Amino acid sequence: MNRMTSHPSHSTRRRLMTAGSVVTLSLLALTACGGGDASSSSGDSAGSGDGPIGVSLIVKTTTNPFFVAMQEGAQAAAESEGVELTLAAGEEDGDEDTQIQAIENAISKGDAGILITPNGPAVEDALTKARDAGLFVIALDTPPSDPEAADITFATDNFVAGQEIGKWAASKLAGEKATIAMIDLFDDKIVSVDYNRDQGFLDGMGIDTADAETNGDEEKTGSYSGGDYEIVGNEASQGAEDGGRTAAETLLSANPDINVVYTINEPAAYGAYEAFKAAGKDDVIVVSIDGGCAGVGQVDEGIIDATSQQYPVKMAELGVQAIADLVETGEAPEPTDGKDFFDTGVALVTNEPQDGLESIDAAAASDICWG
Numbered sequence: 001m002n003r004m005t006s007h008p009s010h011s012t013r014r015r016l017m018t019a020g021s022v023v024t025l026s027l028l029a030l031t032a033c034g035g036g037d038a039s040s041s042s043g044d045s046a047g048s049g050d051g052p053i054g055v056s057l058i059v060k061t062t063t064n065p066f067f068v069a070m071q072e073g074a075q076a077a078a079e080s081e082g083v084e085l086t087l088a089a090g091e092e093d094g095d096e097d098t099q100i101q102a103i104e105n106a107i108s109k110g111d112a113g114i115l116i117t118p119n120g121p122a123v124e125d126a127l128t129k130a131r132d133a134g135l136f137v138i139a140l141d142t143p144p145s146d147p148e149a150a151d152i153t154f155a156t157d158n159f160v161a162g163q164e165i166g167k168w169a170a171s172k173l174a175g176e177k178a179t180i181a182m183i184d185l186f187d188d189k190i191v192s193v194d195y196n197r198d199q200g201f202l203d204g205m206g207i208d209t210a211d212a213e214t215n216g217d218e219e220k221t222g223s224y225s226g227g228d229y230e231i232v233g234n235e236a237s238q239g240a241e242d243g244g245r246t247a248a249e250t251l252l253s254a255n256p257d258i259n260v261v262y263t264i265n266e267p268a269a270y271g272a273y274e275a276f277k278a279a280g281k282d283d284v285i286v287v288s289i290d291g292g293c294a295g296v297g298q299v300d301e302g303i304i305d306a307t308s309q310q311y312p313v314k315m316a317e318l319g320v321q322a323i324a325d326l327v328e329t330g331e332a333p334e335p336t337d338g339k340d341f342f343d344t345g346v347a348l349v350t351n352e353p354q355d356g357l358e359s360i361d362a363a364a365a366s367d368i369c370w371g
Contacts, residue, residue: 052084053327054111055320058102059089060119060142064239064267065292066312067117069370070140073313074115077320085320086111093239094186096122107133113323115316116150117141120189124149136326138333140315142193143341152322152333153341154315158196158289159203161308164348164357165287166204168306169260170225171354172285176259178205178229181251183244183263183272184215187236194264197289198234201262205229232258237268244271252279263288266295266307273303291349293369299349300362306350309360311371314344 057074059067071087078085086109088102096119103126106114113136118124127137127149139153169178182201185194190213198215206225210217216234223229232255235247244263252258252275261276261284263269269288276284288295291309298304322333336343348359 052082053324054084054086054106054109055323056086056088056102056106056109056111056114057316057319058099058106058114058116059087059140060099060117060239061091061093061095062089063092064265065294066141066265066290066370069292070117070312070316073316073370074320077317081320081324083320083324090119094119094189096120099123100126103127103130106130106135111135112327113138115140115319115323118144118149118191120186120191121145136323136332138319138322140319141310141312142191145190145192147340152335154318154322154333154344155341156308156310156346157339157343158193159200161289161310161346162197162200162202163204164308164346165262165289165306166201166206167357168204168348168350168354168359169201169262169285169287170205171357172305172352173226173260175227177227178224178260179255179257180205180229180231180260180262181248181258181272182216182231182234183237183247183251183261183268184234185236185239185264187234190214197264198262201287207231230255237264237271239265239268241267241271241274244268245275246271248272248275252276252281256281259284261286266290266292266298266304269295269304269307270298273298291347291365291369293366296349296362296365296369299351299365302351305352306348306359309347309349309365309369311344311368313370318342318344 059070062068090098099119107130114130115138117140124144124146131137137150139150141155143153144150184198195213195215199209199212202209220231232251235250237243237247261272263272266288269286273286286304287306288304289308291307295307326332335341349365350359351361353359
């Protein structure tokens with residue numbers, strides 16, 4: 001395959017990787033949603049010599065379309081780059097054991113690199129082992145807590161993503177008391193995507209947070225940027241629809257006056273919406289993060305009021321390109337200026353724009369969902 005005629009040159013790609021700027025919407029490739037194989041390989045792989053460049057993509061789970069889109073983006077990039085791609089996934093969000101096994105498999109095969117959305121801190125020792133074995137490790141979407149576990153992270157700025165929906169919710173309330181339900185990811189492990197989104201949302205609301213890496217330790221009552229607030233509680237959802245429904249039911253039983261619901265992602269948001277609908281409450285502001293095709297559709301339907309859109313296909317494409325470039329030229333990707341990761345961008349999506357907040361509507365977001 002002549003990559004020079006179908007894909008940017010190596011120098012162009014390297015400029016993209018080192019530009020140090022957030023990927024703008026105009027750069028995002030259009031992509032369709034669809035299914036993917038949770039665990040497959042395109043052939044025997046290698047990371048050196050005259051053989052093909054081997055890369056393993058290990059995602060959290062394939063029950064979330066975010067990670068299915070990431071797999072599809074990596075597959076398309078691997079085909080263009082002549083990379084032998086192996087796919088693996090945890091059985092559910094938080095499944096560390098399956099990811100560890102996939103890392104060990106990548107080391108055994110002699111892959112050049114690993115792309116991973118880590119399922120938790122237990123995975124990080126295995127990633128450090130992979131780096132020690134000479135594999136280049138790129139974290140996607142979720143930075144590891146141990147900076148030695150990955151060479152670089154390609155991700156949304158999850159704190160900023162949370163801020164965007166928090167600012168929107170505060171403005172939408174227009175001074176009304178905020179009675180808030182917090183639906184997080186885990187309650188049995190700490191991962192950065194969880195606390196960064198949670199804390200970013202509260203910061204965007206104008207609520208003082210305590211420990212930046214701890215969910216639920218802020219004052220339960222006080223003032224936000226528009227008036228008074230009360231936080232009913234934090235419940236884990238495992239990032240799943242059924243978990244979001246159960247979390248919302250628990251929080252509703254504690255306080256039926258909830259009028260703002262923060263959710264870690266859109267599957268959890270839909271579950272929460274179903275719980276509130278069953279309880280006869282249709283006046284609740286629901287905000288979330290992901291901006292996937294289904295989630296954007298839910299914004300258009302009024303199920304989710306606002307979401308922050310991120311771009312998993314771009315993360316995966318850049319990851320495959322980066323490892324191919326590293327093998328072929330020796331040049332490694334660089335973080336965005338002023339950050340310790342490469343920022344792949346975020347956009348606030350809502351059909352109810354608020355003064356002073358830049359946003360796109362569901363129609364525009366649908367054109368680039370998962371880009």
